[in-house]
Each structure stands twice: as structure tokens, then as C-alpha cells.
Amino acid sequence: GQNIDQPTEMTATEGAIVQINCTYQTSGFNGLFWYQQHAGEAPTFLSYNVLDGLEEKGRFSSFLSRSKGYSYLLLKELQMKDSASYLCAVSAVPYNTDKLIFGTGTRLQVFP
Amino acid sequence: SQTIHQWPATLVQPVGSPLSLECTVEGTSNPNLYWYRQAAGRGLQLLFYSVGIGQISSEVPQNLSASRPQDRQFILSSKKLLLSDSGFYLCAWSRGSSSGELFFGEGSRLTVL
Numbered sequence: 001g002q003n004i005d006q007p008t009e010m011t012a013t014e015g016a017i018v019q020i021n022c023t024y025q026t027s028g029f030n031g032l033f034w035y036q037q038h039a040g041e042a043p044t045f046l047s048y049n050v051l052d053g054l055e056e057k058g059r060f061s062s063f064l065s066r067s068k069g070y071s072y073l074l075l076k077e078l079q080m081k082d083s084a085s086y087l088c089a090v091s092a093v094p095y096n097t098d099k100l101i102f103g104t105g106t107r108l109q110v111f112p
Numbered sequence: 113s114q115t116i117h118q119w120p121a122t123l124v125q126p127v128g129s130p131l132s133l134e135c136t137v138e139g140t141s142n143p144n145l146y147w148y149r150q151a152a153g154r155g156l157q158l159l160f161y162s163v164g165i166g167q168i169s170s171e172v173p174q175n176l177s178a179s180r181p182q183d184r185q186f187i188l189s190s191k192k193l194l195l196s197d198s199g200f201y202l203c204a205w206s207r208g209s210s211s212g213e214l215f216f217g218e219g220s221r222l223t224v225l
Binding site for chain 2: 004033035040041042043044045048087089098099100101102103104105
């Protein structure tokens with residue numbers, strides 16, 4: 001079966017650093033994605049990891065360990081606008097990178 | 113630039129009534145198209161995807177259907193809605209390349225009463 005696990009909720013303070021973890025067990029692996037979704041809005045793409053290691057993009061970084069079936073999204077210098085749900089998704093179908101399996105999302109609340 | 117629109121944004125329908133959600137993509141050709149549903153407390157669930165006109169793959173057995181009458185048009189339908197069909201429906205497109213990035217529409221919130 002396909003399974004993606006991430007914490008349901010997290011809280012953090014403005015200016016701090018937060019790490020959102022994601023573990024997955026899937027029948028195949030073509031890459032791992034992180035999306036951001038503000039309440040009532042559509043998800044927007046944040047990052048894509050296909051090889052082990054850290055990918056940095058501004059205040060956001062994403063890490064992948066394929067052998068451990070593990071990823072994390074690191075958010076630095078948190079801002080109030082970072083309050084949102086963060087969705088971990090895996091592409092598990094051979095030759096079709098776009099068919100993603102999504103986790104339930106982690107709702108992050110940033111407090112002043 | 114590419115844009116994606118879906119409508120209606122919100123609708124309230126009685127059980128047993130029909131449904132039609134429409135999605136169109138502009139600024140690109142031959143996109144892969146997707147319908148996802150996001151129920152409360154659950155992750156995004158892939159319902160249908162299409163790699164071309166008239167080509168629809170169903171991911172989950174249900175009373176919903178999808179059609180792609182034109183290259184950049186994707187329609188989600190039901191003949192008789194169930195209470196369990198309530199949710200947030202998202203249309204998305206991708207280039208079908210190895211990037212895997214999905215571009216989502218604004219979403220349609222369906223409440224079945």
C-alpha cells in the first residue's frame with residue numbers, strides 16, 4: 001500500500017525555525033514534493049527532491065533520505081504569512097512523475 | 113503565462129442532484145489534467161487524470177465521472193450526488209515532464225445536503 005505520514009499540527013513563533021517531517025512507504029519512488037496551502041486556497045508548489053540531500057530555496061529548505069523514506073521541510077525566519085498547511089507528496093508511479101500521493105498535511109500556526 | 117480556472121467556486125446541492133464542475137487551462141497545449149478531492153481532515157485524493165482528449169483514467173471507484181472534450185477543458189460530473197461527495201475539489205494541470213509540478217485551480221467547495 002501507499003502511506004505518507006506527517007504531523008497534523010505544529011505551532012511556532014515568528015522569527016523562529018520549524019522543521020516539518022514526512023515519512024513515506026510507497027511501492028515506487030520518483031520524487032518527493034512539498035506544497036503550501038493557505039486556508040481555503042489551492043496548494044502551491046514549494047520544492048521537489050529526487051536525490052538524497054538538502055535543497056535550499058530562500059527561507060525554505062527540503063531534505064530527502066530515500067533509504068529511510070524520510071523528508072523534512074525546514075522553514076527559517078518564520079513570518080506570520082507562513083501560517084498554512086504544508087503537504088508532503090510522493091510520486092510513486094513509474095514513468096509518470098505527475099501522479100502524486102499526498103499526505104494529510106501539517107497545519108502550521110505562527111504566533112507573534 | 114499559463115493560467116487555470118475552475119468554476120463554480122462554491123455550491124450547495126441536495127442529495128441526488130447532478131453535478132458539473134468545469135476547469136480550463138490557458139497558455140499551454142496538451143497538458144496533463146487532474147481532478148483531486150480534499151475532504152475535511154484528509155489528504156488530497158486523486159480522482160481522475162487525463163493525458164489527452166478523451167483519455168481519462170479513474171483512480172477511485174465512485175459515482176463521479178470526468179470528461180475531456182477539448183485539449184484544455186476538464187469536466188467533473190455526477191448524475192446523483194451523495195452526502196460523501198462533499199469536499200473541496202481541485203483541478204490541476206502539469207506539463208507531463210519529469211518535474212512533476214502541479215498547478216492547481218482555485219478550487220470548488222461542494223456541500224451536499
